[in-house]
Amino acid sequence: MNDLMFNKNKNIIKQIAAERIEILFNEAQKMHYKNSELSKKYIKNMKMISSHYKVKIPKDIKKNICRKCNNILIPGYNSSIRIASSKGYIIKKCLSCGNELHIFYKNKLKKIK
Ligand SMILES: [Zn+2]
16 A cells, blocks of 8 residues: 555545544434433543544534533533633533533634724
């Protein structure tokens, strides 16, 4: 196998891995209300695929996952949201393990202006 072929295959594998990540997140979201343990397993698998194939988890997905317990964070259901306006970030708190996720927004606003 020459280098070009290898690179092509590598790209395809990464593409498939990225698709898998999205599928697993969607399934985890659907499953969350029915079986939260299974949902967490999906998220765990998703993280494994991400690290194994060196594919980044999209930011939109990352923002909605608890890093500590792999819970999907649904505001008003299993997470609370606070705004730390002086510091410029949103605090998402997972209600099952208490872990806090900070999402910065101040820099983004500056860019829009
Ligand atoms: Zn948690």
